[in-house]
Amino acid sequence: MGDTVSGKGPNPIQILAALGVAIQCFELRDSDQHRRELHPAIRSLLLHPEQPGLTLMAITHPDDQALLEAHLKGLEAATPKGKVYTHDLRLKDAQDQWRWFELHHMWIDPVPDAPEIRIYGAIQEITARKEIELAAIEEARLYRRIFEDSPIGIAIGKPDSRYDRVNKALCDIVGYEWYPGIMLDLVKHTHPDDLPANLALIERQLRHKIAYAEFEKRYIRTDGEIRWMHMYGHTIYNDQGEIEYGVMMSLDITAWKALEAERLLSTTERERLIQELEGRNAEMERFIYTVSHDLKSPLITVQGFLGYLETDIASGRTDRVSRDIEHISQAISRMNVLLQDLLELSRVGRLVNPYEWISLDFIVMEAVQNVIGRIDRINAILNVRNGMPTVYVDRQRIVEVFQNLLDNALKFMGDQTVPYIEIGADETETEVICFVRDNGMGIEPRYHEKIFGLFERLDPQTDGTGIGLALIRRIVETHNGRVWVESDGQNHGSTFYFTLPRKEPSHASNER
Helix, strand or coil: CCCCCCCCCCCHHHHHHCCCCCCEEEEECCCCHHHCECCHHHHHHCCCCCCCCCECHHHECHHHHHHHHHHHHHHHHCCCCCCCEEEEEEEECCCCCEEEEEEEEEECCCECCECCCCEEEEEEECHHHHHHHHHHHHHHHHHHHHHHHCCCEEEEECCCCCCEEECHHHHHHHCCCCCCCCEECHHHHECCCCHHHHHHHHHHHHHHCCCEEEEEEEEECCCCCEEEEEEEEEEEECCCCCEEEEEEEEEECHHHHHHHHHHHHHHHHHHHHHHHHHHHHHHHHHHHHHHHHHHHHHHHHHHHHHHHHHHHHHHCCHHHHHHHHHHHHHHHHHHHHHHHHHHHHHHCCCCCCCEEEEEHHHHHHHHHHHCHHHHHHCCCEEEECCCCCEEEEEHHHHHHHHHHHHHHHHHCCCCCCCCEEEEEEEECCCEEEEEEEECCCCCCHHHCCHHHCCCCCCCCCCCCCCCHHHHHHHHHHHCCCCEEEECCCCCCCEEEEEEEECCCCCCCCCCC
């Protein structure tokens, strides 16, 4: 070929060479695809032997043939004429291996000295470069898939920006709809209680150039739900030792935290049950001892007076028979009271009456009516608050509590000339605090806990079995409440308190 194609302007080969690449040039001499035989320059490059009819299209990769065909067909219509077009394609060499090439070609108008020439082309092998490019593309695609599709929340941020690029998993955690390139301010989603420690940790990382950190914190979702996270933080530095990126991975451990809390609660509950069981065992030991003692005493009395009765009847001492029968009757009556109290105590927590919402006014009124005779006998002044709270309780059992506390107050008035009893209730956010206050004998502080034990009686001379306050504690505890006494000691009166929850007890049910 000459220096020019049309006698005007530079040679197309010179134009292609000006691209700055090592190329081999070729010519396609006809627009008819079937007669575009492989140019010797390309055959030499690919070490193909002489083969009549072998075309460029025949050695082009099937996935690239459509591109080549469209490119060649478009050249003739392309404007301006003489513009160089470039595209990449794969060609098969003599060993049937696919190699990447960069193809430059241009359409020229027919010229008198070479009318059959339509296309000038130049070709350069780029297999090594293409493999690097494809590897980079695949690596980028893989990174994007790992980032976007990871089940672990990932955030990537720069030190000069408070916004982080986040993936779909992290968007789901904090409650946003994800889209490619979304940036979020995650600091505002950090729980306020965790934020100071979180920021202090970041500052420590930056100050001491710590590359890796692991900690836990809470995120607050857009809907207000709190999610626990296990965080993995990694700081990436450039060659100059400056922070380039920070990567934070967030693993949602909310469910695990709930299980951990449940396990701790179960442990606490188990320890509570063990302590309760130990207390019950100790109570059972006292119960057995006291029952054996208290039942043994009336039985000995009965047995003794039966002997006296037999002797008196045999000797005709009828005047003493009535006395013997009276002593036997009293002993049997005492034994019956003791057995009834024990039976009542055993029923608490085992037999449950239907729970109901009821005003304490009605409960106290019923309890007062049950002891009105004793109140009248000692001319006690009774002050009952009006408008007391409504509670959800086993009505019969709570009546028993107030009745026993009233009975106890009346029994231990001592030498008080103006017996006085006050009944009322106060409310807090979580419970109702009931009280029965008297101006009676009072209780020394060292006995404040002891008196709630089974069969505990501070004054053995008073009537009763010592089960009343133990029964009160058992009833209150089955309502998830607590009971205690306050007194400044002898002759300073006493105030018995017990609490009831303001919500329905979880165990409330019918008798079982």
